[in-house]
Amino acid sequence: MSSGKREEAQPLATTSPPGSENLLYLTDDQLRRGIEAMFFAYRGFTADPDRILERHGYGRAHHRAVHFINRQPGTTVNNLLDILGVTKQSLNRVLRTLIEDGLVExxxxxxxxxxxxxxxTEAGRALENELSEAQRRRMRAAYRAAGPEAVAGFRKVLEHMMDPELRRQFHSIREGR
Amino acid sequence: MSSGKREEAQPLATTSPPGSENLLYLTDDQLRRGIEAMFFAYRGFTADPDRILERHGYGRAHHRAVHFINRQPGTTVNNLLDILGVTKQSLNRVLRTLIEDGLVExxxxxxxxxxxxxxxTEAGRALENELSEAQRRRMRAAYRAAGPEAVAGFRKVLEHMMDPELRRQFHSIREGR
DNA sequence: AATTTACGTCAGCGTTGTTGACTTTCCAAG
DNA sequence: CTTGGAAAGTCAACAACGCTGACGTAAATT
Known part of the structure; x- marks a missing residue:
């Protein structure tokens, strides 16, 4: 298999565009690189919070719950279910421990x-801030290193990568209530 | 978005820069939006493969293994462990089923x-292509909608979001051998 | 009054991460 | 050559967190 150079190994290949315009950034290889970049970046994205959560005995599910409760104080369970895209049984398990531990009211x-x-609660906000702070620090560093135009492009591509429904939810999250 | 309001709700706030330059894209709120965009976009990013995997009775771990074996044919288990960042026991379980099912040799x-x-194997390449095809389709659509400059910015930010070590690995993945 | 909705819970299962203990293989020091 | 350690891989057991299904209860709606 390894033999040649090109991508001939792909039987169902959808490699080069037939019209053959100059859209270099849309080649299959570029797309694969983007996919891998997404994979590695997401690992970095979650690495800092993961370390903090571990110290507190929580997991990513707790982080997500705390994040969105902080974002929309007073949100209902049902609303949270929509945002997180999990079953109520799954969310309930997480919420129960957070309430028992006095982080959520x-x-x-x-x-x-x-x-x-x-x-x-106060304790909940403290944890949220610890997590968010770490994540923002990394994000800020990446933003700063990449520059404003890159950030705009980053956000633009991410938006188009979302499912339409998730994109609506993304836009419906606002400050305050 | 969120025109007038500040972020006063944060007690331990790290809100506005003291030097107060014109770096609007580095406000805490912008960073939070970026974090949420990452979260929702990653959901979209994995949605299509997840559906395919479910039909085949596999999970994301299988996808990752198949992806990187395809990318670096002949790679060793240890090398794969470095890339995937899991324990060998965890990877082994996945590899075992893939080998039993005749997708990996x-x-x-x-x-x-x-x-x-x-x-x-031939069957393995077929599955890889099915998964990759779906993921590339979404990526291509997002890239096309966002345009080349946005894609460049997207890639730039993602790179800076990776841990340095992961970034090296990201760059060390090449075509062919 | 009957139905639907929102929420909580119990029970059980699957994927995928973890640690611990073990075998096989390689290599280098004695 | 032998021996002891390191490295690669495997087996066992456990935890987090998804899932489905079933059930209960209170409250809103029809």
């Missing part, structure tokens, strides 16, 4: 008393 | 008979 809704509104 | 090393050199 669950208040029964006033308008609709079936709903539980979630808030970070 | 493991050849004892000639120079050092402790080593196993890994190759995709």
């Amino acid at each position: 669950s208040r029964v809704g006033t308008r609709d008393r079936r709903e539980r509104h979630l808030y970070l | 493991s050849r004892v090393g000639t120079r050092d008979r402790r080593e196993r050199h890994l190759y995709l």
Whole structure:
């Protein structure tokens, strides 16, 4: 298999465009490099929080919950389920430990008393900040090193990589309430 | 987005730069948006392969193994461990099923008979292509929609997000052998 | 009054990470 | 040549965190 140079080994190849325009950045090899870059970068992206979480006895699922509760204080369980894209059983396990440990407070809704509104406690905010701080530090370094135009491009590509539904949710997250 | 409001809710805030340059893209809020974009985009990034893998009864770990074996045919288990960043026990389980199912071939090393050199079989290449094809399709669409300059920026930021060691590995992956 | 919705929980399973203990193989020092 | 250690790989058991299914309860809706 290894023999030759080109990509001939691919039987179902979709290699070069037939119209053969000058879109070098769309070759299969460039796309593969992008895929690998995404893989390695995501590892870096989660490395710092992972270390912190381990010290506290939590996992990534806890991080995600804490992050989005901080982002939308008072959010309901159902809303969080939509954002995180997991089952309620899975989320519940995580939320239960966070509530037991006093990082998250669950208040029964006033308008609709079936709903539980979630808030970070002081301790919860402290953990969130520790995690976020570490992640922002890395992000800031990457942004700074790459420069503003690169950041704009980065954000643009990421947005187009999302599923349309997730993209809506991404845009529906705002400051404050 | 979020026009007027500040980020006063953070007690331990590291918000605005003291030197107060014009680096809008480095505000904590922009960084948080970037973090969330990464989160949602990665979901999209893995969504298509996940569906395919499920049909075949595999998981993401299988995808990663198949991907990098395809990328570096004849690679050893140890080399793969470095790239994937998991324990050999974890990788071994995945490799075993792939070998049993006839997607991967493991050849004892000639120079050092402790080593196993890994190759995709015809069936393995078929699966790799199916997965890669789906992922490349999404990547291509995102690249095309964002344009060449955005792609360059995307790649630049991702590179700076990697751990230095991972970045070296990223660059050490090449075509052919 | 009946149905639907929001939430919580129990039970059980699969993937994928972990550590610990073991075999086989290689190599170098005695 | 032998021996002891390092390296590559395998087996066993456990934990985190996804999943499905079933059930219960309270509250809103029809």
